Amino acid sequence: MRKTRITSAVAVAAGALCAASLSLASSHREAPFITTVPKVDATDFYMFRSYEGVAANGSGGRSDYVTLIANYQPLQGPYGGPNYFSMDPNALYEIHIDNNGDAAEDVTFQFRFQNKLNNVSLAIGSKNVAIPLIQAGGVANVNDANLNLNETYTLAVVRGNRRTGSVQAVAKAGGGTTFEKPVDYIGVKTLGNAAAYATYAGKHIHDVKIPGCPSGKDSGRVFVGQRQEGFAVNLGTIFDLVNAPLAVITNPANIDAAAANSIQDANVTSMALEVHKDCLTNGSEPVIGGWTTASLRQARMLNGAPSSGHQSNEKAGGAWTQVSRLGNPLVNEVVIGLKDKDKFNASKPKDDGQFLDYVTNPTLPALLGLVLTGNPAGLAPTNLPRTDLATVFLTGITGVNKPATVTPSEMLRLNTSTPPVPFAMQNRLAIVGSLKMSPAGTDFAGFPNGRRPKDDVVDIALVAVLGGLCMANGDGNTLGLNSIPGVAGVTSACKPSSVPAGSASLDVHDAVDQAVVPFLSGFPYLNTPLPGSQ
Numbered sequence: 001m002r003k004t005r006i007t008s009a010v011a012v013a014a015g016a017l018c019a020a021s022l023s024l025a026s027s028h029r030e031a032p033f034i035t036t037v038p039k040v041d042a043t044d045f046y047m048f049r050s051y052e053g054v055a056a057n058g059s060g061g062r063s064d065y066v067t068l069i070a071n072y073q074p075l076q077g078p079y080g081g082p083n084y085f086s087m088d089p090n091a092l093y094e095i096h097i098d099n100n101g102d103a104a105e106d107v108t109f110q111f112r113f114q115n116k117l118n119n120v121s122l123a124i125g126s127k128n129v130a131i132p133l134i135q136a137g138g139v140a141n142v143n144d145a146n147l148n149l150n151e152t153y154t155l156a157v158v159r160g161n162r163r164t165g166s167v168q169a170v171a172k173a174g175g176g177t178t179f180e181k182p183v184d185y186i187g188v189k190t191l192g193n194a195a196a197y198a199t200y201a202g203k204h205i206h207d208v209k210i211p212g213c214p215s216g217k218d219s220g221r222v223f224v225g226q227r228q229e230g231f232a233v234n235l236g237t238i239f240d241l242v243n244a245p246l247a248v249i250t251n252p253a254n255i256d257a258a259a260a261n262s263i264q265d266a267n268v269t270s271m272a273l274e275v276h277k278d279c280l281t282n283g284s285e286p287v288i289g290g291w292t293t294a295s296l297r298q299a300r301m302l303n304g305a306p307s308s309g310h311q312s313n314e315k316a317g318g319a320w321t322q323v324s325r326l327g328n329p330l331v332n333e334v335v336i337g338l339k340d341k342d343k344f345n346a347s348k349p350k351d352d353g354q355f356l357d358y359v360t361n362p363t364l365p366a367l368l369g370l371v372l373t374g375n376p377a378g379l380a381p382t383n384l385p386r387t388d389l390a391t392v393f394l395t396g397i398t399g400v401n402k403p404a405t406v407t408p409s410e411m412l413r414l415n416t417s418t419p420p421v422p423f424a425m426q427n428r429l430a431i432v433g434s435l436k437m438s439p440a441g442t443d444f445a446g447f448p449n450g451r452r453p454k455d456d457v458v459d460i461a462l463v464a465v466l467g468g469l470c471m472a473n474g475d476g477n478t479l480g481l482n483s484i485p486g487v488a489g490v491t492s493a494c495k496p497s498s499v500p501a502g503s504a505s506l507d508v509h510d511a512v513d514q515a516v517v518p519f520l521s522g523f524p525y526l527n528t529p530l531p532g533s534q
Helices: 002-019 194-202 235-239 244-248 338-345 349-360 364-373 387-395 430-436 457-465 468-473 502-506
Strands: 042-049 065-076 091-098 107-117 121-124 127-130 149-159 166-169 179-181 206-209 219-228 267-276 287-302 314-326 412-415 487-491
Touching (some): 065 091, 091 267, 179 219, 349 387, 387 457, 430 457, 430 502
Antiparallel strands (some): 042 065, 065 267, 091 107, 149 179, 206 219, 219 267
């Protein structure tokens, strides 16, 4: 009997975790091509009402703002010298906002990076010789004299189509359109302890003025720099056919039993932007959709005999070509078929109908159920096509984050009229956690209504994929999950009887607790990165 219970638990984990049809973990090395260009590999995308300094009722502080965070360059070893993890000056990094539900961008923020080699040299005998490092001593200030490489960026806002729309430069509140980026956390000898690095990085939080916003609502903040990986997940365990540690997912006492194998010993690079919510909406629809992309020039020429300088052996040209895309987490990694992974990364939300079968008829539950239990059905819900998953992730939930009119498309959706919740009061399961509470909780400001750093999207996805939302939907279709808005004739019975796991579908977890990951209580929210040496 004990063996049977454990096997069932693993089956639950397999069916839930890997079918998680649109959201299980951050996106790391998820497609064949992107593994060759890690500087443009998006790992996580966050979008939430800012909760810095807000009161218990969601007012005050920065509550009128929305924070957008796009993370790139996965699994950075803090010790990754001597070059560390500068951004690609030949790439275009973007954050897109759809504010009318038509699956096309209406507002885009574009980041372009520049690397300046200062060519610091030392007198060695009668010669001045260039140093091999990116620093020549301790670093504490913006554009510190000891830095051998200064990294800066520009930021533009595009209204309308990302390539043909109106483009305006975003400027510092005090003037100037060049923004400084802190050097990565090389180590404590170069940059001091964690508190010292936090002070140094804080000097690179820039107040900005964003053109085209409503009067008096054009202020914001931007920060680009290295941060500690904020996502709690056992990547190795997941991709090793969901091996044994996940057998503990049915016991609440083991909610963080596997945390030792998580990825908080790595860093990422964050592009964080805080914008007034009224600058992102269209004035009548409070729901916005967001996603991040990275693009490279269509052609690259390599110089077989490069001259001295920084990255002087490459010349890029031609049209921008999208190579990375991320809205909801882990779509491409565990949902999209291997043959279409590069295709998805190059696609736009308006064309997502071509990928619909991967969402409504997910394959991995059957594959892993067969591998682990010999039963491809396992405990996966029986309501096919999975209209509940398509509704949650492709259109938004009625009354939560669904626009009045919507074209089904994969993106993170946020209802900007939902008040933020202070960090200490946030439910790590957000909406799912609130639905489980009796009486019902009040935290509807998190995933899948946007995404905050503290939101345990793995566990939320486990609940969704096992049919927990169908349990909440009830026989009366309370959440409207029995059809896909905008897709005629596609219906299924998302109700309690379609959920083999029953009420247990609301209690599963992956044994890694997102709520214990360290974060900041204010902008840029993700924690100070780990140093390359102590």
